[in-house]
Amino acid sequence: MRADNSHHLIAAARHRAAATRRRAIAALRRMDKAGTPITVNAVAQEAGVSRSWLYNQPDLHAEIERLRTRRNPTATKPVPDRQRASDASLLRRLESAAERIKRLEADNQQLREALALALGERRTAAVLGGAPTTRRDTNPPRSLDPADDPSRTPSSSRRRWSKP
Numbered sequence: 001m002r003a004d005n006s007h008h009l010i011a012a013a014r015h016r017a018a019a020t021r022r023r024a025i026a027a028l029r030r031m032d033k034a035g036t037p038i039t040v041n042a043v044a045q046e047a048g049v050s051r052s053w054l055y056n057q058p059d060l061h062a063e064i065e066r067l068r069t070r071r072n073p074t075a076t077k078p079v080p081d082r083q084r085a086s087d088a089s090l091l092r093r094l095e096s097a098a099e100r101i102k103r104l105e106a107d108n109q110q111l112r113e114a115l116a117l118a119l120g121e122r123r124t125a126a127v128l129g130g131a132p133t134t135r136r137d138t139n140p141p142r143s144l145d146p147a148d149d150p151s152r153t154p155s156s157s158r159r160r161w162s163k164p
Helices: 006-034 040-047 051-055 058-071 087-128
Strands: none
Touching (some): 051 058
């Protein structure tokens, strides 16, 4: 039976892991002193280690993130002051939009009522054959065909008409 020499393999693996860690820490310090941008990819290339290994070392990954944010506190470009909207201006825009919606709803309701009145007068004139009652209705309806009446809507694709 052979002797168990696994302790040599374990020691070699520990030595290799420690050497890899020292290379990564040294690369991180060199890059910090040189002022080069610090990213996981850049540190991995500089140290000769894999990115996945760096991500699996929580303390090294945290140090990389700390140094990266220290050099570049905002990763995204800030919005220029002229383009930044304040809470007050956003609130005013919201109020303005609400007022406009109310005006449009009132206009819409007024137009619906006027249309209903005009269509009712037109229908009355067509049914009774009498004289129009308003100035708008001085011209007789173009067609007495129910299919041309805008108050009716098609009920199927074969253009049968019914009241809405």
